[in-house]
Amino acid sequence: MLATIWFWLVAAMLTMYVVLDGFDLGAGAIFPFVARTDEERRTVLQSIGPVWDANEVWLLAAGGSLVLAFPTLYASSFSGFYLPLMMVLWLLILRAIGIEFRSHVENAVWRPFWDVVFFAASLLLTIFLGAALGNVVRGVPLDAQGYFFSPLWTNFTTRGDRIGILDWFTVTVGVTSMLALVHHGALWVALKTHDPVRARANKAAAWTWPLLLVAVVLVTGFTFRVQPHVPEHLRAQPAGYLLPLIALIGLGASFWMRRKGRELGAFFGSVAFLVGMLLSVSFGLYPYVLPATNGVDASLTVNNAMASSYSMWIAFVWWIPGMLLVIAYTTFIYRGMRGKVELREDGY
Numbered sequence: 001m002l003a004t005i006w007f008w009l010v011a012a013m014l015t016m017y018v019v020l021d022g023f024d025l026g027a028g029a030i031f032p033f034v035a036r037t038d039e040e041r042r043t044v045l046q047s048i049g050p051v052w053d054a055n056e057v058w059l060l061a062a063g064g065s066l067v068l069a070f071p072t073l074y075a076s077s078f079s080g081f082y083l084p085l086m087m088v089l090w091l092l093i094l095r096a097i098g099i100e101f102r103s104h105v106e107n108a109v110w111r112p113f114w115d116v117v118f119f120a121a122s123l124l125l126t127i128f129l130g131a132a133l134g135n136v137v138r139g140v141p142l143d144a145q146g147y148f149f150s151p152l153w154t155n156f157t158t159r160g161d162r163i164g165i166l167d168w169f170t171v172t173v174g175v176t177s178m179l180a181l182v183h184h185g186a187l188w189v190a191l192k193t194h195d196p197v198r199a200r201a202n203k204a205a206a207w208t209w210p211l212l213l214v215a216v217v218l219v220t221g222f223t224f225r226v227q228p229h230v231p232e233h234l235r236a237q238p239a240g241y242l243l244p245l246i247a248l249i250g251l252g253a254s255f256w257m258r259r260k261g262r263e264l265g266a267f268f269g270s271v272a273f274l275v276g277m278l279l280s281v282s283f284g285l286y287p288y289v290l291p292a293t294n295g296v297d298a299s300l301t302v303n304n305a306m307a308s309s310y311s312m313w314i315a316f317v318w319w320i321p322g323m324l325l326v327i328a329y330t331t332f333i334y335r336g337m338r339g340k341v342e343l344r345e346d347g348y
Contacts, residue, residue, distance in 0.1 A: 002312050003302040006069035007289065009319070010062055011282040017058035018129075018181075019274050020330075023267075024052040025129075026185015028095065028122025029178070031115065034189060034200040039343060041115060045099060047192035047341045052099065054333050056092070057326055068315040072146055072305040073289050080140055080148040081132070084165050088128050095121035123178070130177020134170030137281060138163075138226050139291030142298040146305075158226050159293055169226050176215040180277070183208040184270045187254065191263040192341050202258060205266070209255055216251070216277070220244075223284075227291065230284035240283045247276025 027048050035041040067074050078085065098118030102111050138158055140148045153164035156171075186205035190198050224231045234240045250272025257265035285291070289305050292298035306312065 002309060002316075003069070003306040004287075005316070006065070006306070006312060007286060007302045008282070010065050010069065011279065013058055013062035013065060015275055015278045015282075017055070017062060018278060019184075019271050020055035020058060021052070022126075022181045022274060023185045023188035024048045024055055025095075025122045025126050026181040026183070027189050028118050028185070029126055029182050030186055030189070030201065030204050031119045031122070034186070034197050034204060038111065040197050042103070043193055043197055043341055043343050044189055045102075046343065047189060049099070050337050051333055053096070054330060057329075061323070061326060065315070065319065068319075069307055069312055070289060070300075070302075070305045071307050073300050076142065076146045076148065076290060076300060076305075080150050081135070081165070083152060084128065084132065088125065088132070091121045091125045091128065094118075095125065126178040126181040127174040130180075131166060131170045131174035133177065133281065134173030135165060136290060137173070137223055137230070137285065138167075138169055139293040139299070141294045142290070142292040142300065144298065146298075146300060163293060169222055172215075172219055172222055176212070176219045179208055179212040179215050180274065183212050183254070184267075184274065187258065187263070187267045187270050190258075191267050194340055205254075205258055209251075209258075213251065216247075223281075227285075229288065229291065230281075233284055233286065237283075240280070243276050243280040243283055245276070247273050247280060250274075250276055 027044055031041065031044060035044045094117050098114045098121060102114035102118070105111075135150075140150060141163060142148050151164050153166040154162045155164075156167045157163060158167050158169050183205055186201045186208060189201035190205065193201065250269045252269070254266045254269030254273060257263075257269055287301045287303065288299050289302060290300040292300075307315075
């Protein structure tokens with residue numbers, strides 16, 4: 001029971017990270033297309049400036065909770081995903097310094113250089129994070145000790161002992177993730193800015209939406225093929241179909257609200273879509289936390305990857321006040337930046 005609780009706590013924290021930091025990444029991915037002057041670029045950056053680093057607290061919280069609750073999973077993931085994890089770390093660093101460094105020097109080369117760094121790092125992160133999720137869904141070639149190694153790519157197959165981090169399935173999930181976060185970020189920028197940036201952001205969301213719908217249909221079908229445990233678990237627990245239904249309703253609401261000019265409603269429709277999709281994946285995978293492609297017996301589950309019960313109880317006692325502080329801080333920051341962004345001279 002305690003392991004199941006921690007499974008859903010970690011899933012909820014990762015979902016919060018994707019929802020919150022997802023619009024930061026999406027805003028970066030559309031940055032050069034919606035902001036064409038320095039003032040417009042500063043406006044987009046100010047729309048995420050007060051919160052982008054606070055949003056990453058949820059990633060740190062999820063990572064820390066993973067160590068406490070499922071240390072075997074943490075150790076196994078780093079054994080096989082070391083290279084891609086380092087790449088993600090460097091992209092996070094480059095995105096941060098791209099935001100913070102651009103306005104330190106007024107120069108015709110300096111600012112455009114860091115703008116490109118911010119855009120490229122944000123775009124690649126939207127793909128890499130999706131590919132990481134694809135690897136978890138597909139599974140990895142775990143050995144008897146729960147460790148594995150996968151090169152960045154091999155022959156792009158999804159089964160066997162020689163599968164890579166990148167294959168046709170994980171790349172598809174990565175592209176779907178990119179479309180979802182670009183759509184999410186475009187709706188956020190439209191919510192927080194005035195014309196002409198707002199109009200361009202709405203146009204980016206309009207172009208992305210049909211592509212995202214097609215990608216979601218494809219990746220759902222591919223998931224059922226690559227990871228048969230997902231449809232089996234859904235058939236065994238039909239209540240789980242409510243989660244993808246929430247995602248579809250959210251995706252439809254984001255389209256309808258955007259067409260009606262209701263920017264806040266469109267953004268929250270995108271939030272519902274992301275929450276529904278990510279929790280659907282979590283529900284479909286349970287009780288697996290890292291499936292094995294070379295046999296069910298080698299898979300890591302909530303039971304064989306968990307820490308001792310005593311450690312998990314102690315962690316849970318400390319988790320509650322820690323999360324209350326994070327929620328209070330997040331609420332305070334977002335309440336302070338309500339409404340449209342007004343460009344400040346001392347801003348980004």
